[in-house]
Amino acid sequence: MIDETDRLRAEARAEILKALAHPTRVYIVDLIQREGPHCVCQLTERIGADTSTVSRHLTVLKNAGVLQDRKEGTTVYYSLGCDCINDFMTGLESLLRARHLRDARRFEAVIQR
Amino acid sequence: MIDETDRLRAEARAEILKALAHPTRVYIVDLIQREGPHCVCQLTERIGADTSTVSRHLTVLKNAGVLQDRKEGTTVYYSLGCDCINDFMTGLESLLRARHLRDARRFEAVIQR
DNA sequence: TGCATTATTGGTCATTTAACCAATTACGCC
DNA sequence: GGCGTAATTGGTTAAATGACCAATAATGCA
Incomplete structure (x- = not known):
């Protein structure tokens, strides 16, 4: 537990x-x-x-x-x-970019078939 | 707006x-x-x-x-x-630490008077 | 003092969230 | 096919969230 x-x-x-x-x-x-x-x-x-x-x-x-x-x-x-907010938001931004990248790839894969 | x-x-x-x-x-x-x-x-x-x-x-x-x-x-x-989750969570951790630090200082200031 | 401006707090209401149980789907195995 | 295990989805309900209007501080200035 x-x-x-x-x-x-x-x-x-x-x-x-x-x-x-x-x-x-x-x-x-x-x-x-x-x-x-x-x-x-x-x-x-x-x-x-x-x-x-x-x-x-x-x-x-x-x-x-x-x-x-x-x-x-x-x-x-x-x-x-605090200043660390900046780093945090940067991290969030990378997360968002990674997600969009993956979505784009998935979309590509779908329309390829 | x-x-x-x-x-x-x-x-x-x-x-x-x-x-x-x-x-x-x-x-x-x-x-x-x-x-x-x-x-x-x-x-x-x-x-x-x-x-x-x-x-x-x-x-x-x-x-x-x-x-x-x-x-x-x-x-x-x-x-x-994605790997960027790690960075993100690290950023969150710093935010948390900064917050606790400030809370601690505020507490000190209160009990000093 | 009276009045205007800025911000917070109280009250109400609609929406969202999250928990559980029950039912269903999906798969592997006999 | 029938059964058991793993996971998801449907349904219901209680609690949390967030919006607005109204009312209340709190301050500065005429």
């Missing part, structure tokens, strides 16, 4: 992955990576959803440690929680 | 992340990484859930391109979809 340590490990990892597993949240992280810190209203405008929705997404990312926030008056700026 | 290309990019990334964002699925990937290919019944035994549940998790991972399967008689062996 499954080890207690392994279970906790898996849960901790899944927690971070879950935080990132949403198109809007991926987009937010990507945007901040490319263009630096943004406040909630800027992100809201870019995304085109309700402010409350964006705020909740940001809270999820912050709780996971992916982002951090900094208050400045009434506005709250969100930035990357 | 949000660009169509960016939206699709974000969705593709989120799709993979969603596939991995479950403790059991993370555990499965981790197990196969460390010990090589496993069949459904082996994984079922290790995990301690219903066979159907495990099978569905494996389908999710396969559809995302994280795993691939190979039939051998009535048993189906699942293995990693």
Whole structure:
């Protein structure tokens, strides 16, 4: 049966992955990576959803440690929680490329027959 | 407003992340990484859930391109979809470490006062 | 103080997810 | 063919997720 340590490990990892597993949240992280810190209203405008929705997404990312926030008056700026996010997203990108490559090959194989 | 290309990019990334964002699925990937290919019944035994549940998790991972399967008689062996999974998981690990480090520092700061 | 702006939180509702059991499919073997 | 094992799929149900609107902080400024 499954080890207690392994279970906790898996849960901790899944927690971070879950935080990132949403198109809007991926987009937010990507945007901040490319263009630096943004406040909630800027992100809201870019995304085109309700402010409350964006705020909740940001809270999820912050709780996971992916982002951090900094208050400045009434506005709250969100930035990357650590540099390692960059490596992580690069890894994700390779995964995506590998997948597309395989899909393409499979497609080729199908139309060849 | 949000660009169509960016939206699709974000969705593709989120799709993979969603596939991995479950403790059991993370555990499965981790197990196969460390010990090589496993069949459904082996994984079922290790995990301690219903066979159907495990099978569905494996389908999710396969559809995302994280795993691939190979039939051998009535048993189906699942293995990693590509080597880049290793890099990806390493990146996730760094993210986790960074987070814990920050949590620890925050805890220190709290108990210092 | 009153008002506008920014952000978060409460409430509600529709959708998605994931678990199990049961039924079915697929294969190998007697 | 009949049986047993391995795996997937159908069906149902409980829980989680995410969207919006509304209400509530929290701050800056006239």
